[in-house]
Amino acid sequence: MDRVPILKLGDILIVSIQIDLQDMSVLALQEDLSEKVVETGARGVIIDISAVEIVDSFIGRMLATIAGISRMLDAETIVVGMRPAVAITLVELGLSLGGVRTALNLEKGVALLNQIEDAQRGKASR
Secondary structure, eight states: OOOOOEEEETTEEEEEOOSOOOHHHHHHHHHHHHHHHHHHTOSEEEEEOTTOOOOOHHHHHHHHHHHHHHHHTTOEEEEEOOOHHHHHHHHHTTOOOTTOEEESSHHHHHHHHHHHHHHHHHHHTO
């Protein structure tokens, strides 16, 4: 089974999915990513799915689950690079990916994480 690499950039973990995801590799990613968030104290997780051609309902639910786990571990999750066909498929499957933020690309995903952190700092200082 191929494992999806998890890269660390400062306090952000970046997952670039370059393989066709099978159910077992998605479950392994979920476990690996949650361990890495705890190990590194990451404040954010960016999942780049620009190379993903097809997202089925299982993978869609797992993305939402990964976001929920990360949030419980005090890290925001942003999915970037979603192709229009993938977005259409998710809508047709009735998956809203609740709690998953999205951005067009990696650069915009990092900017969104910084914006979220700035907003949280602003609330904390009040």
